[in-house]
Amino acid sequence: MSDHTELLTIGGLARRTGLSVRTIRFWSDSGVVAPTGRSAGGYRLYDTEAVARLDLVRTLRELGLDLDTVRRVLARQVTVRDVARAHLRALDTEIRTLQVRRAVLQRVARHGSTTEEMRLMHKLARMSADERQRIIDDFVHETFDGVDPNAPGGHIAQAMRTMPAELPADPTPEQVDAWVELADLVGDEEFRKRAREMAVAGAQAGQEPLGHDPAQVAEHAGRAVREGVAPESAEGKEILDRIVDPDLPSAERARLADRLATFTDRRVERYWQLLGVLNGRPPFPSQAPAFEWLIAALRAHA
Incomplete structure (x- = not known):
């Protein structure tokens, strides 16, 4: 020295x-x-x-x-560079977690919540984005396990497999509301059974609901719902004839009603609406009430 x-x-x-x-x-x-x-x-x-x-x-x-x-x-x-990268990733994760918790607290401040909702939101806020995504993945796997996506009508299962919920790390208040509702929905056993029923039916040959134009259903049956036209009424019959062939045999009307009923469910439609919110897609109006009206009209005029 x-x-x-x-x-x-x-x-x-x-x-x-x-x-x-x-x-x-x-x-x-x-x-x-x-x-x-x-x-x-x-x-x-x-x-x-x-x-x-x-x-x-x-x-x-x-x-x-x-x-x-x-x-x-x-x-x-x-190297300092390697350490900085690792800590940057960790910091980003921590920031996203805090943002989710902040969004959850904002929801509570806006609406208030029941004890069960608070428990669910606390659980969701503590989860990472990957953990939240896994809830959806598990639901899709259980619902469509064994269903061949290439089978006739199997596009329902395929669509839900290929459109996962990309749960945001920094959600908007609307997305927090949607996620809380979605997590509650996919955790409901009856909803899971209903989704499974639709998936299995959709994968079976000849089970797709045919004989109608969805655009005609939205236009005519949708208007009937808005105007309060009873499906079994004479006016209801006139509207029905604009949607399906007036000469369609009664047996075929009954079969069409049954097939439509298999694939019409407000809660399943709500699942798709909530996924759209979480993925930042434009909202779409509910079509289930129009199809419910059509099913009732088909059965009333079979």
């Missing part, structure tokens, strides 16, 4: 760096900034390089790195 090398005590080092003596002693004991030597009286002595080393340690600690990681950086076992 050169005779001109300046050596500093812990007190001198504290004055140079602005750190407390206690902090420097702790980092020194941890092996992060080792002393260069000791004085005749046994006091620790540090060279001027310790000043720069302590500045780096302080910066890394303020960025959230633990001492073990700091020690590895200083020992050149890992």
